[in-house]
Amino acid sequence: MTDKPITRESILKDYPRMKPDERFVFECRPGVSCFTCCCQDVSIVLTPYDVLRLTRVLNMDSSDFLEKHTITGVTSEPNFPVVLLKMEGEAKRCPFVGEQGCSVYGDRPWACRMYPLGAAEPENPNPTDHAFHFLLKEDLCKGHGEGRTWTVREWIANQGVEEYDMMGASFKSLMLHPGWSKSEGIPAGKLDMVYMACYDLDRFRRFVFETKFMEYFEVDEALAEAIAMDDEELLDFAMQWLRFSLFGDRTMKVRKSVIEARRKAAESAAPSAPSAP
Numbered sequence: 148m149t150d151k152p153i154t155r156e157s158i159l160k161d162y163p164r165m166k167p168d169e170r171f172v173f174e175c176r177p178g179v180s181c182f183t184c185c186c187q188d189v190s191i192v193l194t195p196y197d198v199l200r201l202t203r204v205l206n207m208d209s210s211d212f213l214e215k216h217t218i219t220g221v222t223s224e225p226n227f228p229v230v231l232l233k234m235e236g237e238a239k240r241c242p243f244v245g246e247q248g249c250s251v252y253g254d255r256p257w258a259c260r261m262y263p264l265g266a267a268e269p270e271n272p273n274p275t276d277h278a279f280h281f282l283l284k285e286d287l288c289k290g291h292g293e294g295r296t297w298t299v300r301e302w303i304a305n306q307g308v309e310e311y312d313m314m315g316a317s318f319k320s321l322m323l324h325p326g327w328s329k330s331e332g333i334p335a336g337k338l339d340m341v342y343m344a345c346y347d348l349d350r351f352r353r354f355v356f357e358t359k360f361m362e363y364f365e366v367d368e369a370l371a372e373a374i375a376m377d378d379e380e381l382l383d384f385a386m387q388w389l390r391f392s393l394f395g396d397r398t399m400k401v402r403k404s405v406i407e408a409r410r411k412a413a414e415s416a417a418p419s420a421p422s423a424p
């Protein structure tokens with residue numbers, strides 16, 4: 148396979164779909180002639196959990212990490228904020244690659260773990276046309292046909308992808324929400340809110356605990372404690388809040404006092420009935 152641009156359409160049309168027990172032969176190790184070549188001039192989309200793991204291992208505030216190491220964009224249909232790892236210098240190298248390889252290896256992003264496998268999902272999945280894996284065979288990568296034989300399942304387990312998939316489940320379910328098909332997209336005024344909840348978790352935590360958020364929503368004590376202490380819990384909570392905010396799902400509970408105050412305000416704002424002459 149040549150290094151033609153890989154698009155979603157080309158994957159769905161041209162790439163052989165691999166089953167979990169299908170085998171491939173691959174080895175990536177220091178000493179291979181292409182070692183770290185794949186860590187430059189490459190587009191790596193970061194999931195919310197990727198950002199969480201990288202900010203934590205680098206001991207950075209999420210806003211600082213995003214500013215220093217990412218580029219932000221917005222997808223179309225739906226319009227959704229995405230962040231890409233920012234490559235550096237003329238060679239467009241990943242900021243985390245060194246002579247020894249990846250300096251954040253234990254916390255490397257999902258896409259780096261999966262390589263040379265990819266994962267794709269058809270537009271309208273059904274029992275005969277569903278999510279699948281495929282093998283990327285790019286000219287620059289000399290790891291193919293070398294070393295160990297893997298099944299798709301073994302590679303995913305060996306690279307620690309399952310944990311990333313599990314932690315990314317609530318984000319995935321937001322992205323696949325049936326409400327997108329009826330929605331006109333995220334209003335411009337809400338794009339930053341979505342960006343914050345997905346990627347800028349330290350800012351989201353301040354938003355929850357340092358604004359009137361808790362006066363508006365009923366959050367039980369145990370959950371409040373968990374989201375204050377635990378990044379993974381906070382990320383999941385952020386996804387539940389987005390489902391409420393974007394689609395009106397009953398994933399958050401508005402306080403009765405807020406509902407009552409709103410009802411009264413609506414009543415007093417309603418025009419009174421015209422009086423009889």
Ligand code: SF4
Nearest residue numbers: 186241243244249259
């Ligand atoms: S995060 Fe690590 S594996 Fe991924 S591109 Fe950067 S150096 Fe390579």
Ligand code: SF4
Nearest residue numbers: 175181183185288290
């Ligand atoms: S190009 Fe392939 S073999 Fe070379 S370092 Fe990257 S993944 Fe490993």
